Amino acid sequence: MNSERLLVDAGTSYTKILRLGSGERSILRAKDAKTLLADKNVVAATGHLIPGGEMLKVNELVALAEGGMALIGEPDFTLLDCGARDVKYVKVSGRRVVGMDWNTECGAFTGQVIELLARYFEVDPTAVPRGVEKIPVVCGVLGMTNMFDLISQGVTHETAFGRFLRGIAFNCERLVGRPGKIFLSGGLCENAPFLESFSCEAVPLGRHVLLEGLKRIYERENGA
Amino acid sequence: MIVGIVGVPPWETMQDYLRRGAKIIDLDEPVNGFPVRDIYLPATFCRVLKRVVSNIYSLHEAGRLDMVLATVGECKCDGMRNIALRIRATSGIPIETVKNDNMVGAGYPVCRSSLPPARKMELIVSSVFAPLPRDVIVEECEPVCGFWGVPPADFSIMSLFPDRTHIYGWTRCMENKTPADLDLECVVDPGVPTVFFAQSFCQKNALAYNLAKEHGGLFVEVDKALTRSARAKIEAFLQFNIPGGGTL
Numbered sequence: 513m514n515s516e517r518l519l520v521d522a523g524t525s526y527t528k529i530l531r532l533g534s535g536e537r538s539i540l541r542a543k544d545a546k547t548l549l550a551d552k553n554v555v556a557a558t559g560h561l562i563p564g565g566e567m568l569k570v571n572e573l574v575a576l577a578e579g580g581m582a583l584i585g586e587p588d589f590t591l592l593d594c595g596a597r598d599v600k601y602v603k604v605s606g607r608r609v610v611g612m613d614w615n616t617e618c619g620a621f622t623g624q625v626i627e628l629l630a631r632y633f634e635v636d637p638t639a640v641p642r643g644v645e646k647i648p649v650v651c652g653v654l655g656m657t658n659m660f661d662l663i664s665q666g667v668t669h670e671t672a673f674g675r676f677l678r679g680i681a682f683n684c685e686r687l688v689g690r691p692g693k694i695f696l697s698g699g700l701c702e703n704a705p706f707l708e709s710f711s712c713e714a715v716p717l718g719r720h721v722l723l724e725g726l727k728r729i730y731e732r733e734n735g736a
Numbered sequence: 737m738i739v740g741i742v743g744v745p746p747w748e749t750m751q752d753y754l755r756r757g758a759k760i761i762d763l764d765e766p767v768n769g770f771p772v773r774d775i776y777l778p779a780t781f782c783r784v785l786k787r788v789v790s791n792i793y794s795l796h797e798a799g800r801l802d803m804v805l806a807t808v809g810e811c812k813c814d815g816m817r818n819i820a821l822r823i824r825a826t827s828g829i830p831i832e833t834v835k836n837d838n839m840v841g842a843g844y845p846v847c848r849s850s851l852p853p854a855r856k857m858e859l860i861v862s863s864v865f866a867p868l869p870r871d872v873i874v875e876e877c878e879p880v881c882g883f884w885g886v887p888p889a890d891f892s893i894m895s896l897f898p899d900r901t902h903i904y905g906w907t908r909c910m911e912n913k914t915p916a917d918l919d920l921e922c923v924v925d926p927g928v929p930t931v932f933f934a935q936s937f938c939q940k941n942a943l944a945y946n947l948a949k950e951h952g953g954l955f956v957e958v959d960k961a962l963t964r965s966a967r968a969k970i971e972a973f974l975q976f977n978i979p980g981g982g983t984l
Contacts, residue, residue: 560964573972598965609976611952614969 518552519730520545521575521722522559525596525624526699530723532730537720556730558722560597570729572722576697577602577609579725583717584695590688593697593721594706596624601688613687623699625652626680626706629659629673639670640705646678655679674705681709697721738800741865742788742816743807744915746836750865753805760865763791763804764887770794777819782938783889783960785815789823796829809835811915813939841920842913847903850877854894856903860911861887880978882930883907884953885944889935890961896970898978902928906940924951929977931956931970 521528527545529538532555540548542561549563556568558575572593580591580602592601603611630637647662649655655676662672688694693713700706701716739753740763750760761767764784772790795801808817820833846856846863851874859868868874879902883894886906904924909915922943924930930951932944936959948955954973958966 571968571972571975573969574975577976600969612969612972612976613954614965614972 515553517555518549519723519726520549520554520557520559520563521720521726522557522561522563523595524560525627526719527559527561528720528723530720530727532727537723539719556726558726560595568730568733570726573600573602573612573614575722575725575729576600577604577612577725578728579697579717579721579723580604580695581607582724582728583721589695590691590693591695591697591717591721592684592688594623594684594700595698596627599684599687603688603691611689615687625656626677626700626703629656629676633669633673635670635673637703637705640674640677641671642674642705642708644671644674644678646682646709647672647675649676649679649683674709677706677709681706681711681714685710685712737802738795739803739805740792740795740801741805741807743812744836744864744910744913745805745807745834746838747865747913749805749834754865761795761801762861762864763788763795765861767791767795770798780937782813782815782935784886784935784938785813785819787889788816789819792823792829793827796827801829803830803832805832805834807836807915808833809837809916810918811836815939835916837916838914839917840914841917842911844903844908844911845874845876846911847908848876848879849874850900852899853883853897853901853903854891857887857891857894857907860903860907864910879925879928881974882924882928882953883933884924884930884947885933886935886938886940888933888958890958893933893958893962893967893970896967896974897931898974904930905932905943922947924953926951929953929973931973933958935959 517532519530525542527540527542554563554567557563558570558572562569576593587607588605590601590603598615600614602609647658659672659676663669695715695717697717699719701718707714707716737758739758739760741760742763770791772787774786776789777786792804806816806820808820820831823829824831846859877900880898880900882902882904883897884905906921909917909921914920930953932948932953932955934940934944934957936957941957945955956966956970
């Protein structure tokens with residue numbers, strides 16, 4: 513087994529990896545990760561597809577909260593992780609977690625749906641109009657139905673997609689209690705039209721927030 | 737005669753059947769060898785009532801159920817009132833509907849005890865028509881956290897909670913023999929981190945959702961089996977909120 517110690521955030525679509533020695537980060541497709549990590553020294557992991565075996569295993573919400581503490585200096589903040597299959601958040605006041613939730617059942621407003629639609633329609637992100645009216649996304653399927661209705665009425669694919677994104681951003685804001693500012697984690701941090709769909713300030717922290725939290729926990733557990 | 741009960745019928749009614757030699761079985765509970773046939777109710781319906789209806793038809797077909805004693809009214813959700821009407825109209829299964837408006841509390845020592853939460857739930861459910869076993873020692877404790885709700889379709893949720901978890905909500909009303917006591921159902925201990933649980937598609941979600949907001953608890957709804965995400969959410973909530981159990 514390779515002796516280099518790895519920390520792993522095993523998401524549904526992507527696996528994020530941090531090499532403890534070099535601090536190097538990488539991302540693998542989840543379907544390839546199991547094979548590629550089989551002979552590696554994974555010392556700590558979090559995420560939906562957390563691997564088996566002996567290692568420190570950390571709950572995703574705990575890793576998210578710790579990551580927020582590591583990356584955000586403010587005493588009070590709301591941090592929302594938009595993953596491929598679910599959305600979860602922590603609310604921190606005075607550097608203590610005072611609220612949290614996780615949409616455990618339905619992937620209505622998650623990265624996977626957005627990525628699937630963008631690919632299916634070959635939407636150019638730069639052509640998605642900003643500031644359009646939202647469509648209700650009660651659930652992913654009903655949201656897509658509304659989007660297809662708009663297209664059938666002659667609305668461009670980019671505009672319909674933009675309105676769908678606005679609906680998803682609205683759901684996210686409502687989930688976290690509509691604060692004035694939301695810190696974002698996850699792959700959707702790299703999706704400019706999504707970031708601009710929020711009606712409040714949205715601060716992207718990138719895809720490695722859970723890894724930062726995992727690192728903090730691992731180092732604390734191991735006296736670093 | 738085998739009488740199947742649904743919900744918490746009046747104690748005296750059940751004792752009367754027992755005195756007449758009847759055997760009582762709880763139709764809310766899983767029955768070995770009789771998997772739930774999900775063909776009698778819409779897909780989006782309470783998992784516990786799906787089990788009840790399936791048990792009624794399956795056990796009756798197998799000759800292991802002679803009649804149903806079903807609670808309807810404020811002591812139960814409205815679902816059973818509608819289901820009972822249809823079973824009576826479309827099958828030959830005798831069904832007696834009763835209301836349990838008892839407001840004289842029998843106490844809820846098991847809910848407030850230090851017993852493991854899964855054991856508490858089993859004891860409360862099995863004490864609907866029979867006293868607690870004599871060898872059960874019930875000692876009151878201070879709660880470290882709380883579980884609010886009905887007995888879940890999937891009892892494995894209870895394994896997530898530590899000893900000294902107090903039980904609130906309709907389960908507490910069950911133990912108290914006052915299933916229609918909405919005031920008691922809404923009682924929680926302020927400051928005790930509590931998970932407010934309801935079965936998906938159950939009217940109790942209205943209580944669970946709003947009580948969780950009011951008390952800073954965690955609202956959780958589960959349909960059939962506990963999902964990995966729901967499990968992780970509860971684990972994180974307990975880790976954040978139980979003194980000494982958090983990492984932050």
